[in-house]
Amino acid sequence: FDFASNRAFTLGMMASSLARARRYNTVTKAVCSGLCAMRSRSYRAYQPQVVGMRAKRDVAVRMSVQRLSLSTTPQPLPDIANTQVTDLNELRAIVDGWKRPYTPGPLSEEQVEQFFEDGFVVADDLLSNQDLQPVIDEINERVDALANRLYNAGKITDLCEDQGFLSRLTALEHEFPHISVLLHKDGLLPPAFRQLWAAPVLLDAAQQLLGPDLMGHPIWNLRTKTPNQQQTVVPWHQDIGYFDESAWTVLQLTGWIPLLDATKENGCMEVVRGGHRTGRCAKHTCCWGSTWYIDLPDDVIRNTLEKDPETDSVVCEVNKGSVLFLNTQVPHRSLSNVSNDVRWSLDLRWQQPGQPTGFDDIKAPIWMRKNGDRDFQVNWDGWADQDRNAAQLDYVAKQEVTDDEFDTTIVGPWMSAWEMTNTNRHTDAYFAKLKADETPR
Numbered sequence: 288f289d290f291a292s293n294r295a296f297t298l299g300m301m302a303s304s305l306a307r308a309r310r311y312n313t314v315t316k317a318v319c320s321g322l323c324a325m326r327s328r329s330y331r332a333y334q335p336q337v338v339g340m341r342a343k344r345d346v347a348v349r350m351s352v353q354r355l356s357l358s359t360t361p362q363p364l365p366d367i368a369n370t371q372v373t374d375l376n377e378l379r380a381i382v383d384g385w386k387r388p389y390t391p392g393p394l395s396e397e398q399v400e401q402f403f404e405d406g407f408v409v410a411d412d413l414l415s416n417q418d419l420q421p422v423i424d425e426i427n428e429r430v431d432a433l434a435n436r437l438y439n440a441g442k443i444t445d446l447c448e449d450q451g452f453l454s455r456l457t458a459l460e461h462e463f464p465h466i467s468v469l470l471h472k473d474g475l476l477p478p479a480f481r482q483l484w485a486a487p488v489l490l491d492a493a494q495q496l497l498g499p500d501l502m503g504h505p506i507w508n509l510r511t512k513t514p515n516q517q518q519t520v521v522p523w524h525q526d527i528g529y530f531d532e533s534a535w536t537v538l539q540l541t542g543w544i545p546l547l548d549a550t551k552e553n554g555c556m557e558v559v560r561g562g563h564r565t566g567r568c569a570k571h572t573c574c575w576g577s578t579w580y581i582d583l584p585d586d587v588i589r590n591t592l593e594k595d596p597e598t599d600s601v602v603c604e605v606n607k608g609s610v611l612f613l614n615t616q617v618p619h620r621s622l623s624n625v626s627n628d629v630r631w632s633l634d635l636r637w638q639q640p641g642q643p644t645g646f647d648d649i650k651a652p653i654w655m656r657k658n659g660d661r662d663f664q665v666n667w668d669g670w671a672d673q674d675r676n677a678a679q680l681d682y683v684a685k686q687e688v689t690d691d692e693f694d695t696t697i698v699g700p701w702m703s704a705w706e707m708t709n710t711n712r713h714t715d716a717y718f719a720k721l722k723a724d725e726t727p728r
Contacts, residue, residue, distance in 0.1 A: 393413055408612050419544075425479035474673075504646075523620045553626040581705055683699065683702075
């Protein structure tokens with residue numbers, strides 16, 4: 288409990304105890320009156336009962352006073368990572384202040400309410416095949432180009448051209464493990480991705496949740512979840528755990544867009560309902576399993592975010608064309624892919640202008656809508672060609688780094704932000720780059 292809730296609880300207990308004390312006092316008086324009226328029996332025989340009842344009354348009063356004393360004693364803070372805004376009531380108030388009055392748009396009033404209350408909402412059938420097919424075509428071209436680069440470099444012997452969108456990457460992975468990481472690291476934003484990000488229906492929904500002025504966040508990702516691969520399983524985390532603390536109190540909106548039906552079998556998302564309401568960033572650890580991902584243990588979610596992953600989590604199966612909207616504070620994860628198909632998805636982000644992104648030293652945000660103008664044209668020049676992953680690598684090493692084009696490790700500033708409880712090839716690469724930065728040149 289925080290101070291206010293603990294005090295309210297204690298005062299309630301005090302009132303209950305005092306009521307019991309009054310009842311004991313009433314009974315004591317009744318017994319005494321009865322004794323005085325009874326002349327045939329000795330008062331002395333009843334004296335122990337009276338004394339005992341008075342003793343119970345005194346104990347009840349003392350317990351009430353002790354509880355009141357406890358209620359005014361500051362309670363220890365939960366294990367939170369926040370250092371800039373630490374008042375627990377202020378953090379809750381910031382989250383409560385995100386809620387906006389309903390305005391008409393693709394999301395219903397109930398969906399908008401759910402987003403602010405639960406931290407997420409699934410908007411069914413928001414996008415058409417016409418919206419998504421250019422993205423799928425672009426991914427096929429990327430996979431084909433990557434396969435040819437690997438083939439020409441002697442890394443693979445089979446281009447697997449007989450495979451399609453849902454299977455080719457898995458076939459290529461048999462020859463070149465971790466090929467999906469290379470696609471994830473490609474930080475150049477192709478035209479089809481830009482078109483989807485700025486789709487009017489997505490911006491209309493984002494405007495309902497954020498307001499009429501929208502910025503595209505510098506972090507976007509193409510997710511390639513190949514079957515039965517641990518490195519594509521994402522553990523519980525808050526997205527703000529990857530960002531600088533300056534953005535921990537900023538409402539940032541993620542649109543998670545699957546490019547096929549996302550099911551529990553192929554590794555859909557799971558969200559802890561209401562896990563954002565405390566406004567806290569819990570202490571994560573790094574790095575989970577064989578991945579570069581930060582991790583949020585179940586007991587930390589319970590103790591710090593006041594939610595139980597076992598009872599408060601929601602498996603979000605999302606059909607193709609639907610979008611899962613969530614904020615960057617709500618804990619979530621993606622499950623294992625135990626199907627035979629690659630589960631493809633994009634995650635895109637928006638926020639209000641003039642607020643920190645948490646990646647300000649790496650890449651700036653981009654204007655996507657001003658004053659609710661649906662005809663606003665996004666100026667992608669320069670921004671879309673700035674590779675965020677390359678900038679991220681340079682930021683970590685603090686100098687220009689010549690990277691192996693087939694390097695399948697990922698490093699980032701979050702690796703120094705959290706306690707490192709597990710090391711793997713990604714953390715080894717991170718420390719190697721830090722060490723190289725210290726070496727005189």
